[in-house]
Amino acid sequence: MKILVLNGSPRPNGSTVRMIDIFRKAAEKAGHEVTVIPVCRKQIHGCLACEYCHGKGNGTCIQKDDMQEIYPLLLETNMLILASPIYYHGISGQLKCTVDRFYSALYPKAPENLRKVAMFLSSGDPDMFTGAKFSYDGDFLGYLGLEDAGIFTNHDPEVLHALEQMAQSL
Secondary structure: OEEEEEEOOOOOOOHHHHHHHHHHHHHHHOOOEEEEEEHHHOOOOOOOOOOHHHOOOOOOOOOOOOHHHHHHHHHHOOEEEEEEEOEOOEOOHHHHHHHHOOHHHHOOOOOOOOOEEEEEEEOOOOOOOHHHHHHHHHHHHHHOOOEEEEEEEOOOOOHHHHHHHHHHHO
16 A cells, blocks of 8 residues: 655654654555655745646646645545644644645545545644544545544543554555
């Protein structure tokens, strides 16, 4: 299985990266191909809502930035993982810009091979996940109809073990 992890954390050694690393090692050990993109280290601009992608662009975005690296991966992946610290009740702005740019590649539906999605979240407060979960439920499970592989948070004392188990069960 091809797995794309979009890391929305700017911290190279924080909780989000620790969750990603545990998952990646277990998934690769189980024979899966894992690509991690640190979106905070990329130049990805917000969607312009220009509709070029659904007109003259035939599914391609008019903006030529580092999102061009992610588009082909999105079209080939079987599982998408959104990993982020919580910023103001939702995912980081850098990851949000990336997700908004999915519009050109995933509208009106996800490619057939993209079947699963999961979310890894970290926060200093155990009650701050509602906004990110709302987006996950509506955008990825509801609108795109992807299979839910779970939401994993740093406030679960067993989260690292749960990530290993999930990776091994794919």
